[in-house]
Amino acid sequence: MVYKTKKKTLSFQDTIFNLQKYWSKKGCVILQPYDLEVGAGTFHPATTLRSLGPKPWKTAYVQPSRRPTDGRYGDNPNRLQHYYQFQVLIKPSPKEIKKMYLNSLSSIGINYEEHDIRFVEDDWESPTLGAAGLGWEVWCDGMEVTQFTYFQQMAGVECKPVSVEITYGLERLCMFIQNKKSVFDLIWNDEGITYKDIFHKSEKEFSAYNFEYANTDNLFKIFEMLEEETKLLVEKKISLPAYDQCLKCSHVFNILDARGVISVAQRAEYITRIRELTKSIGKVWIESQS
Amino acid sequence: MSELFVELFSEEIPAKLQINARNELKKNIKNFFIDNQIKFNENFNVYSTPNRLVFHVDKIPNEIKLNSEEIRGPNVNAPEKALEGFIRSNNTTLEKIFKKSTEKGEFYFFKKESRKIKVSELLEKNLSEILTKITWNKSMKWANYDLYWGRPLKSILAIFNKKPLNFVFNHINSSNKTFTDKSLEEGLKIFNDFNSYIKFFKQKGILIDQDLRKKIIQNKINEIINKKNLKIEQNERLIDEIVNIVEKPAVIICDFDKKFLNVPSEILITTMQSHQKYLPTFDKKNNLTNNFFVVADIKDTKGFVKLGNERVIEARLSDAEFFWEKNKTQNLVKQVDKLKNINYFKGLGSYFDKIQRMRKLSSLISDDFLISKDKIEIASSICKVDLMSDLVGEFPELQGIVGGHFAKFQGFDKEVCLAVSEQYLPNGMESKLPKKMYSVALSLSDKLDSLVGFFGINLKPTSSKDPYAIRRMAISLVRLIVENEIKIKLKDLIVYTCSAYRDQGYDFDTKKIQNELSDFIIERLKNYLKEKKIRQDIIESSTFLLGLDDLLKAYKKSLCLNKNIKKEIGFETIAVYKRSSNILNTEEKISIETLGFADPGLFKNDYEKKLYKKIDDIRKYFLSIGKDENYEESLKILSSIKNEVNDFFDNVIVNDEDIIIKKNRLELLNMLCKTFDNYFNFSKIET
Numbered sequence: 016m017v018y019k020t021k022k023k024t025l026s027f028q029d030t031i032f033n034l035q036k037y038w039s040k041k042g043c044v045i046l047q048p049y050d051l052e053v054g055a056g057t058f059h060p061a062t063t064l065r066s067l068g069p070k071p072w073k074t075a076y077v078q079p080s081r082r083p084t085d086g087r088y089g090d091n092p093n094r095l096q097h098y099y100q101f102q103v104l105i106k107p108s109p110k111e112i113k114k115m116y117l118n119s120l121s122s123i124g125i126n127y128e129e130h131d132i133r134f135v136e137d138d139w140e141s142p143t144l145g146a147a148g149l150g151w152e153v154w155c156d157g158m159e160v161t162q163f164t165y166f167q168q169m170a171g172v173e174c175k176p177v178s179v180e181i182t183y184g185l186e187r188l189c190m191f192i193q194n195k196k197s198v199f200d201l202i203w204n205d206e207g208i209t210y211k212d213i214f215h216k217s218e219k220e221f222s223a224y225n226f227e228y229a230n231t232d233n234l235f236k237i238f239e240m241l242e243e244e245t246k247l248l249v250e251k252k253i254s255l256p257a258y259d260q261c262l263k264c265s266h267v268f269n270i271l272d273a274r275g276v277i278s279v280a281q282r283a284e285y286i287t288r289i290r291e292l293t294k295s296i297g298k299v300w301i302e303s304q305s
Numbered sequence: 306m307s308e309l310f311v312e313l314f315s316e317e318i319p320a321k322l323q324i325n326a327r328n329e330l331k332k333n334i335k336n337f338f339i340d341n342q343i344k345f346n347e348n349f350n351v352y353s354t355p356n357r358l359v360f361h362v363d364k365i366p367n368e369i370k371l372n373s374e375e376i377r378g379p380n381v382n383a384p385e386k387a388l389e390g391f392i393r394s395n396n397t398t399l400e401k402i403f404k405k406s407t408e409k410g411e412f413y414f415f416k417k418e419s420r421k422i423k424v425s426e427l428l429e430k431n432l433s434e435i436l437t438k439i440t441w442n443k444s445m446k447w448a449n450y451d452l453y454w455g456r457p458l459k460s461i462l463a464i465f466n467k468k469p470l471n472f473v474f475n476h477i478n479s480s481n482k483t484f485t486d487k488s489l490e491e492g493l494k495i496f497n498d499f500n501s502y503i504k505f506f507k508q509k510g511i512l513i514d515q516d517l518r519k520k521i522i523q524n525k526i527n528e529i530i531n532k533k534n535l536k537i538e539q540n541e542r543l544i545d546e547i548v549n550i551v552e553k554p555a556v557i558i559c560d561f562d563k564k565f566l567n568v569p570s571e572i573l574i575t576t577m578q579s580h581q582k583y584l585p586t587f588d589k590k591n592n593l594t595n596n597f598f599v600v601a602d603i604k605d606t607k608g609f610v611k612l613g614n615e616r617v618i619e620a621r622l623s624d625a626e627f628f629w630e631k632n633k634t635q636n637l638v639k640q641v642d643k644l645k646n647i648n649y650f651k652g653l654g655s656y657f658d659k660i661q662r663m664r665k666l667s668s669l670i671s672d673d674f675l676i677s678k679d680k681i682e683i684a685s686s687i688c689k690v691d692l693m694s695d696l697v698g699e700f701p702e703l704q705g706i707v708g709g710h711f712a713k714f715q716g717f718d719k720e721v722c723l724a725v726s727e728q729y730l731p732n733g734m735e736s737k738l739p740k741k742m743y744s745v746a747l748s749l750s751d752k753l754d755s756l757v758g759f760f761g762i763n764l765k766p767t768s769s770k771d772p773y774a775i776r777r778m779a780i781s782l783v784r785l786i787v788e789n790e791i792k793i794k795l796k797d798l799i800v801y802t803c804s805a806y807r808d809q810g811y812d813f814d815t816k817k818i819q820n821e822l823s824d825f826i827i828e829r830l831k832n833y834l835k836e837k838k839i840r841q842d843i844i845e846s847s848t849f850l851l852g853l854d855d856l857l858k859a860y861k862k863s864l865c866l867n868k869n870i871k872k873e874i875g876f877e878t879i880a881v882y883k884r885s886s887n888i889l890n891t892e893e894k895i896s897i898e899t900l901g902f903a904d905p906g907l908f909k910n911d912y913e914k915k916l917y918k919k920i921d922d923i924r925k926y927f928l929s930i931g932k933d934e935n936y937e938e939s940l941k942i943l944s945s946i947k948n949e950v951n952d953f954f955d956n957v958i959v960n961d962e963d964i965i966i967k968k969n970r971l972e973l974l975n976m977l978c979k980t981f982d983n984y985f986n987f988s989k990i991e992t
Contacts, residue, residue: 091627093620107448110459113316114489127488131601131610133550134355135582136319138443149445149456151317156613157581157599165447165457176449191613196620275646 024193027203027210030123030185031077034101037122038075041115043103046076051259052266055080056102056182060258063144066106066169066178067297068304075103077185081266083273086222089215092197096221097214101183107176108165116163116181120155124192131156139164143265143289145171145297148180160188170297171290186210225273234274238267238285245292254300261292307466308363309428310499313436314462314483317355318455320549322441326455327351329439330360337435338362343369343424352513354552356487359513361499367466368421378402378413388413425465429472432463436474450476459490467497485509487552510553510604519548522600525556526584533558535586535594540578547582551602559583559615560595565622568629569710575700576621583618628695632707633714635694637687644689652762654809656689659754662805663688666750669801673793674742684724684747687712691725705729731784733777734836738788745789749798752782757802760822761813779829787833787860792932795853796823823853830856839867845989858934862985865936874937877944882987884950885974888959892971903973907966912953917973919949920980927983939984946977 025033039045049059056062056078065072078100086096105112117127134151139162141147150164162182166174186198195201199211241264248257268285271277277285318326331351338345346364353359376395379387381404392399395415405414444453452458452475461479463470469481485492485505496502503513512518522544530537548554565573570593577583577597584598599614644657653659664685671681691697691708700707709726713719720743727744728751730737739745759765759775766775785791799822803815827848834844847863869875889899908914926942959974961967981987 091624093624108457110448111490114491117488128603129607129609130613131603131605132488133602134317135550136321149443156610157617158613165445167445175446177445177447179447194616196616281648 023205024202025124025189026193026205027185027189027201029205030189030192031099031101033122034119034183035075035077037119038103041073043073043075043105046074048076048078051262052081053078053262054082054265054269056100057141057144057146057180058262058265059102060255062102062104062178062180063146063169063293064254064258064297064300066104066166066174066180067172068301069176070106070304071176072104072106072178074105075101077101081269083221083225083269086218086225086273088222089199089218092199095186095198095214095218096225097217099185101185103181104178106178108179112179112181116153116161119181123188125155134163135159137162142286143268143293144169145290145294150179155191158187158191160184160191170300171294172297172301225270226275229270229274231271231274231276234267234271238264238271241267242288242292245296249292249295249299252299252302254296254303257292257296257299261289261296264292265289306364307367307424308361308464308499309365310361310462310464310496310502311359311432311470312462312483312502313358313458314356314460314487315358315454315458316456317550318353318358320355320546322443322455323353323355323358323549324545325442326358326439327353330358330435333435333438334360334362337431338365341369341427341431343427350514353515353549354487354511354513355550356552357483357513363499365424365465367425368423369427370421371417371419373419374417375405376415376417377407378415381411381413391415425468425470428463428465429470432470432472432479433474452476460484462496464497464499512552512554515548518551518554519544522548522554522556525554526598529556529558529598530586533586533596535588535596536591537584537586537598540584543578543582543584547584547600550582551600553602553604555601555604555610557599557601557605557611557614559597559599559611559618561597561615561618561622563595565626566593566595568622568626569707571703571706571710572625572629572696572700573622575703576625577618579702580621581614581618583614625696625699628699632691632694632696633711635711637690637708637711637715637717640690640693641686643693647692650758653758653811656692658809660685660689662754662802662809663747663750665805666753666798666802667746669798670746670749670793674746674791676742676746680718680721681724681743681746683717684721684728684743685750687717687721688725688728688747688751731781734780734784734833736781738784740789745785745791749782749785749793752778752785753798753802754805756782756822756826757799757806757813757818760818760825761803761806761811765821765825776829779826780833783826783830783833783856786856787830790857792857793854795826795856799823799853826853826856827851830859834860834863837864839863840870842989842991843867843870846987847985849986849989859985862936865940866984869937869940874940874944877947878940878981878984879987879990879992881944881947881950882978882981883990883992884954885977886988889971889974889978899968899971899975901972901975901979903969903976907969909966910957912949912956913970913973916946916949916953916977919946920973920977923980924983927980936984943981943984950977 035045046061053059059076059078061074061076079097080100081097083096085094087094109115117132120127133154135154137150137152139148139150145168146166147168148164148166150162152159153161153163160183164180166178166180168174186201189201190198193202199209199215201210203210203213241260245257245260245264248260268289272282335347344364344366345362349360349362351360378391391413392402397415402413402415404411441453441455444455446453447457458477460483461474461477462481462483463472463479464481470479472479481495481497482493483496484490485494506513512521526537573593574585577585586594586596586598588594601610603610605611644660645655647656649656649659664682667681667685668678671678688708691704691711694707696707697704705728706726709722712722712725720741723741724743724747727739728747730739730748739748755778756775759773764773786793796819799819800815803813803818806813831844831848843863843866847859851859866875903917905914905917908917923942923946957970959967959970961970
């Protein structure tokens with residue numbers, strides 16, 4: 016395998032290309048990002064739904080992820096309301112997954128023998144997905160660059176077989192590779208286009224939207240409508256469209272949360288409502304898998 | 306004599322799970338050898354690295370001799386099937402079965418001849434079960450397998466007497482090989498004994514023995530801090546975690562930009578310790594320095610590790626600094642109103658509601674504490690504002706502390722700042738205890754408000770569930786009172802807190818809350834005393850019919866008796882009491898009831914009179930002592946009645962023919978017991 020790692024710094028897009036090539040060679044289906052707003056690569060149905068049921072599955076994809084509360088108007092060098100994850104999901108988890116992962120680091124120019132690579136306990140839980148897993152965050156010289164998780168439960172259902180999920184935080188990883196202190200200084204391509212050139216304006220504007228201008232009255236209504244629609248689709252037993260509506264619910268909730276209009280008690284209630292939707296969808300999906 | 310040596314190789318097991326698994330293994334292995342009556346070196350060791358869980362037991366015989374024994378089978382009257390089963394399970398034939406009478410009837414027996422068993426066979430048969438018996442605090446499954454383990458288990462190396470032990474543990478076959486490269490899980494290598502195994506890894510710089518790792522890390526750190534004139538905080542928990550997340554420890558000293566030292570040190574320390582597992586350093590005056598330790602798991606030959614970690618801390622600290630700069634100037638008083646938007650707890654209003662109640666309560670407490678009402682009211686008003694700051698969002702564990710820093714920056718009174726900072730302390734049994742009265746007052750009112758609130762909406766903890774950590778809250782309340790020796794009327798404070806809730810429109814049943822909370826807090830006091838290693842019977846006596854206002858007294862009295870129970874003053878006090886109360890108890894059974902009022906006019910001799918006089922003296926003593934009772938002195942005085950009591954019992958027959966005389970003597974004894982009740986009810990003390 017030949018990777019573009021020699022001498023010149025690996026750009027953001029080359030990092031993606033290399034990871035895609037690497038995992039493609041490992042037999043993964045290389046998918047494109049899901050076309051809805053999601054909080055993490057895990058929400059892509061290729062992970063949530065496909066990790067359920069008995070059928071083997073291997074995939075890798077980039078997923079733009081939105082966390083409205085993390086927006087900082089483009090002022091903070093480490094925080095974004097929109098960022099990229101590179102997600103790998105393999106079911107059942109292969110025996111040599113650690114080796115595969117460490118070699119994937121080599122493919123993007125990180126020689127694991129020269130760095131302090133650590134698997135630090137980090138058990139993962141997603142209340143809205145009704146999901147839980149055990150695993151680690153992987154540190155490279157103290158910097159968290161990957162989440163490595165064995166799913167134990169998804170949509171409230173015990174995973175059998177167990178999938179392994181590897182989630183690279185692409186910005187963090189590239190800041191490490193390119194030796195940058197600010198995410199906005201990342202080099203996107205060989206022409207020298209930076210992350211700032213592409214995303215600074217959107218960080219600023221979306222922060223304003225998420226924190227100041229999102230019409231919360233409408234969003235509350237939209238949430239109700241989406242929830243109703245999800246339930247209807249679950250009744251019709253079409254899990255994928257139902258899941259789409261549920262993802263939209265989740266994103267609306269995230270914006271409302273960022274706007275600070277959801278109290279602590281309400282928050283728990285909304286999370287429960289989304290989890291119940293996910294669970295009902297998971298059930299329908301599993302029925303279709305056997 | 307041989308050695309048993311087993312290595313369980315897995316993906317990285319978290320520190321806490323490793324420690325737990327080591328303890329579990331140690332226990333299970335010990336039990337195995339003891340149950341099977343096999344000699345072994347009881348001082349054997351269990352080791353671990355993140356990837357390797359290893360145990361090594363030596364001085365084990367290769368064979369054990371089992372003495373011949375008669376094994377009892379089914380009763381002779383039992384159905385034939387039972388006998389057949391007995392023959393089968395003992396692997397024998399009908400000819401070798403004989404009948405024998407026992408106390409319980411006639412039974413079939415089989416005589417097992419004495420025989421030798423190979424320990425290796427026993428081990429092969431039992432190791433799988435020994436491993437199954439490990440209870441993991443948290444475990445997982447992977448791939449298609451059904452095994453639960455801390456993290457995916459990859460191989461088992463098992464050696465006895467230099468030969469491999471062959472057994473199957475779930476989907477894994479044991480062997481004499483292990484992966485020498487833990488990263489890629491490659492480099493399979495055969496090992497036949499523990500020594501060569503340890504040696505092999507040592508040559509690669511890998512230390513299997515956690516104690517050795519700890520020593521090496523500590524030595525290296527000490528070497529550097531001595532040279533640089535620095536100190537580190539003795540944080541065993543962090544050190545133990547670090548020791549168990551590396552196999553090849555390399556201590557690296559790093560630094561960050563000194564400008565960050567302007568940020569409150571708690572924020573910097575939390576960032577380093579809990580987020581990055583770094584060890585911060587301090588100068589000789591205990592000020593935080595910009596040097597810190599990283600314990601890496603690799604030799605930093607190219608300097609990448611140091612550089613990387615310094616970059617990480619720089620990013621994290623600039624985040625923290627950014628929030629600190631932004632939050633510290635946000636006026637605390639002006640933000641109080643915004644607390645209306647933050648729910649304290651469903652059914653208990655907003656944080657704004659809470660601080661209104663706390664303000665009333667702390668102001669009442671300030672009268673008892675003789676502290677400034679104005680100051681404690683200010684502290685109550687601003688104490689929860691930091692919950693809205695970015696910093697507490699980032700560092701929830703620093704709530705209160707961060708608020709204290711904001712207050713300090715904004716020029717609030719020193720005692721107010723400290724009170725805000727310490728409002729959540731103590732947090733349970735082990736945590737630090739605030740000593741300054743403003744801090745104590747604020748913490749008390751916070752805890753009382755919460756306790757009354759949760760009992761008010763009926764969210765009391767059950768025997769198994771305590772999701773809101775209400776027990777810890779009450780224990781903390783007990784500690785605040787007894788350890789600071791605070792004299793307050795807790796009962797009144799609870800009533801007052803209820804009324805503060807009622808003023809806000811809560812429909813609380815004051816009487817019910819008061820009763821339930823009172824029992825609950827006294828239960829916590831009992832637990833607390835138990836933790837302090839007070840004898841259970843002393844705890845029971847000191848809390849018998851205890852009023853909520855007397856927590857401190859009960860605490861001190863039980864401490865004092867516990868200390869003196871084997872000494873003369875304690876021993877004699879109890880002996881005298883018991884001797885008297887035993888007679889009363891027997892007489893009560895034949896329904897002679899006494900009130901504790903003896904009539905001196907009915908006394909027949911000097912012994913009665915002397916005892917009466919002595920009791921009277923003791924009563925006068927108890928009447929004369931005010932709030933400052935010296936409990937040891939009280940015990941001494943109680944025990945000093947010993948001679949009068951002994952004389953009385955030696956010379957006076959209580960059971961006089963004249964029922965009036967008899968009753969009067971019983972009254973005298975009851976008077977004695979009641980007088981002793983001034984200390985506490987000794988009836989539950991066991992002798």
